[in-house]
Each structure stands twice: as C-alpha cells, then as structure tokens.
Amino acid sequence: MIPLNQLQVFQALHDSPNTRLEHSAQLGDGMVAALWNNRDDARDYHAPSHHTLSCYIAGGTGTFRRDRPSAKGAPGKLCILPAGHESNWVINGSIRLAHLYITQEQFALECIRLLDREPRALQLQETTFLDDAGQTARFRQLIALNWEEPGERLLTSSLAHELVDHALLHQVGLRQGLRLKGGLAPYQRRLLADYVEQHIEQPLSLGELAALCNLSEYHFARMFRESFGLPPHQYLLARRLAKARQLLRFGELPLVQVALLCGFASASHFSNRFRQALGATPGEYRAAFRG
Template identity: 80%
Template structure:
C-alpha cells in the first residue's frame, strides 16, 4: 500500500498542528490503520485516492461537516469517506477517532469476490455519523490490539478485513447513470473468476486466461484490468493469498501443502510472497490466529 504519509486523509490529519497521532500501522493487503486525537481544528479532505472508514472512539459531539452544521458526531458514530469524495470538517472541543484506510485495489477485489460485480459498476456510499454497533465494536477491538506486536498486528489485519467486508455488504451501491465501455462481458468475468478459483493450485499463464475469452494477451490484459480493477497477475496473487489465509486459519495442513494447494512453486516462494503482503510468515499468521 502507499506509504501512510502519502495517503491524503492521513496527511491532512498529520499536517494539522492540533491533531496528534497515537498509533498507525500498515496491515497488509492494501489496508492501514491510524488512531488520532484532535481538538479545536478544521480539516479538508480533497478527493483522496483511497477509501477511509472512521469510527469516533470518544467525544466528537462538537464535530460536524461544514455543509451540515446541525449534524454532529458522538462516540461510536461512523463516517465513510469514499475515494474521490471531498469533505470539510470542523472540530469544536475534542475527539478521539480511528481511521481505516483502504486501497482502491483492495476494494476492487472485494467487489469481484464478495459481490460478484465489476468494481467500476459500484461505489462506496458516503455516510456521516452512521449508527452501526457491529462495526463500532470491531473498531474498538481493533484499537485495543498492539499494532507493534507482530501477532496482534495480524489479528488487527483480520479485523480490518471484517470491517471492509461488512462495508462492502452494507454500504456499496450501483453508480448512477454509468454507461460502461470496454472491459469483459459479465459472463466472461464470471467464467474467469470461477476458472481461477478452481485452478489456484496450478500454474496459470496470461495466455491461458486470454484463450478462455478468445482474446489476444494484450487486449485481454487491458480489458481484464477495466473489469476487475487490477491486472491479471495481481488478481491471481491476491486470490492465492486469500485461499492461503483461509487454509491457515481453519486447517492444519503442513505449510508445504498449503503452498502447493495455492499454486506457489515452493514453501520458500510462498513464505516470501505471504510476508511481502502481510508482513509476517505463514507460520506466524497461523499461530497468531490460533492463539
């Protein structure tokens, strides 16, 4: 994921002379978290390139959006700030809040795998001071963990995925007035998704996937990215890692078998890819989630 100081919402908070960063961490898989204190401030978020989910942990009763001064926050209220959406905030008094930053690539993966829709068809719906006790509970669990301790950071990552999945199922809607151009047909996208899921344990080439759609590799790669929101190799790696996380969390297979079932050439290759994505080895991930 982009370094934290390059995420627009994080940077806008960090640049404030009034806001104080308590803690922050990359959680892998295009997710990052931060815990803030702020007081007597005004913050502007100008069309960020990432999504931000926030939960008010304490205070916030004097916080409002400039265009909605009569609507103020409170503990456990949630705000959803989609990528590309500008918002302007005033903080009267104090506030403590948690942020979860989500890359557009991770959002795209969720749209395809969880909702079976093209990411460009969908949008995360903006919400201000939303009541969602289940999400608020997850945020409170998330900030109670020690993000500097490797095992607890992995638990934090798991919670962040639960928060994202909940948001995808409850706060995503169709883009209005959208006329899609290019990309793959819906049946081609579903065929590819099913084929990839059914062959994760096998080497898959760009040519093999392109042949399923009767396209050249060049045109297939371009159209795949339009429909899936990320390139074929990145999608394939993400699905392999997702399957690996599931096998590690709910099974007892040796790591070498998990590697082969997920299409990695060797246990060392699997370990390197897993660590690059999640910041920990497969063994450490299994231990953290089993403990």
C-alpha cells in the same frame, strides 16, 4: 506496503499541528489502520485516491461538516469517506477517532469476491455520523489490540477485513449515470473468476486466461484491468494469498503443502510473498490464530 504519504486523509490529519497520531499499522491487503487525537481544528479532504472508514471513539460532539453544521458527531458514530469525495470538517473540542484506509484495488477485489459485481458499476456510499453497533464494536476491538505485536497485528488485519466486508454488503450502491464501456462481459468475468479458483494451484499464464475469452494477451490484460480494477497477475496473487490465509487459519497442513495448493513454486517463494503482503510469515500468521 502503502506509503503513508499517498493516503491523502492520513496526510491531511498528520499535517495538522493540533493532531496527534497514537498508532498506525500496515495491515496488508491494501489496508492501513490509524488511531488519532485531535482538538480545535479544521481539516479538508480533497478527492482522496483511497476509501476511509472512520469511527469516533471518544468526544466529537463539537465536530461537524461545514455543509451540514446542524449534524454533530458523538462517540460511536461512523463516517464513510469514499475515494474521490470532498468534505470540509470543523472540530470544536476534542476527538479520538480510528481510521481504516482501503485502496481502490482492494475495494475492487472485494466487490468481485463478495458481490460478484464489476467494481466500476459500484460505489461506496458517502455517509456521515452513521449508527451501526456492529461496526463500532469491531473498531473498538481493533484499537484494543497491540499493533506492535506481530500476532495481534494479524488479528487486527482480520478485523479490518470484517469491517470492509460489512461496509461492502451494507453501504455499497450502484454508481449513478455510468455507462460502462470496454472491459469484459459479465459472463467472461464470472468464467475467469471461477477458473482461477478451480485451478489456483496450477501455474496459470496470461495466454491461458486470455484464451478463455478468445482475446489476444494485450487486449485481455487491458480489458481485465478495466473490469477487475487491477492487472491479472495481481488478482491471481491476491486470490492465492486469500486461499493460503484460509488454509493456515482453519487447517493443519504443513506449510510446504499449503504453498503447493495455493500455486506457489516453493515454500520460500510462498513465505516471501506472504510476508510482503501481510508483514508476517505464514508460520507467524498460523500461530496468531492458535493463541
């Protein structure tokens, strides 16, 4: 779970006396959703360590950035605020907006999974008042769900993944002026990603993965993190949980078999890890998609 006080955009809104938080929910996989109301305010965001996808649900016609006063918001408009960006906002009148916060580690995982690219080479493009009917519809679906119900919160998590995937496929570009140093070569990154997928049910060790690249465990772990954006054990766990979600959502295998196919030593270990990541047991997750 992500401490909310470590989400700088969330905290900047939360600290305003003019802002009211309707709902927030930890969605697992490095994502948090929040629904806000604000009126007659000014907010500044200074180099947050996370990415933010934003959708104006209602109002916002008096909202603008100080450096772009002629461009105003409106219902349905989207904003993309990458990690590390700087922006200063003025809110005249009222606004209701939904936010999805994404950690840089989750962004890195999706860059590898969807784009087969090294995360360091890519950047989420900062965008203000974007029109994208599909993304707006996903945000409206998201806020219509009851985040207090475990089953619906899991559906919310699936919508959040769709929002992030769409942003990665349409709003990610090459990082300009970057010369990559260190890290794994592209062929090594692909070799490792393929090897993990093909052997995900096996008890993989750091030494086994390092040997594929002819590196010591120490240098491999450092170079892996530089290229993948997170340490090897976190990457492996994320891929195992991703496969588990797919098997639970689209299959009928017993939970014990799902655990073994995804590389977990026991059903209890699988259940504990799954609940830590998504806030629900594997059985509750499967039930949410059978409703």
